[in-house]
Amino acid sequence: MELVDRIRSEDWTAVDELWPELAADFEGHLVFExxxxxxxxxxxxxSRRSQVRRLLVDHMDLRGRVAELGRLLxxxxxxxxxxxxxxxxxxxxxxxxxxTVYAWLASRHAKE
Numbered sequence: 001m002e003l004v005d006r007i008r009s010e011d012w013t014a015v016d017e018l019w020p021e022l023a024a025d026f027e028g029h030l031v032f033e034x035x036x037x038x039x040x041x042x043x044x045x046x047s048r049r050s051q052v053r054r055l056l057v058d059h060m061d062l063r064g065r066v067a068e069l070g071r072l073l074x075x076x077x078x079x080x081x082x083x084x085x086x087x088x089x090x091x092x093x094x095x096x097x098x099x100t101v102y103a104w105l106a107s108r109h110a111k112e
Contacts, residue, residue, distance in 0.1 A: 007078055012076060023070060030062070034056065038052045038055065038056070038101065041101050041104055041105075051096075052101075054096065055093070055100070058093040061089060
């Protein structure tokens with residue numbers, strides 16, 4: 001990942017240029033899921049609401065983690081551990097989405 005490479009090389013000018021766009025893209029992805037994907041997923045089967053509630057909790061947690069990473073980057077105190085912790089949380093969330101929302105989406109497209 002380019003950002004990690006720039007952090008390792010302490011190229012803070014590049015980090016400062018990359019981070020806002022990455023954070024905004026990430027937020028846009030979460031908003032798209034919340035506004036478009038999750039409601040459609042629940043509309044097909046209202047019992048899926050508990051799964052979506054779990055995904056929304058993940059989104060809140062991930063937003064907090066992104067804000068914390070932004071703060072650490074601004075302070076130049078980001079560590080491999082802080083990036084790894086974020087990556088672990090993101091990976092776990094992604095796996096939950098893959099098993100639920102994205103599996104449902106794939107099955108819908110397969111039927112079309």
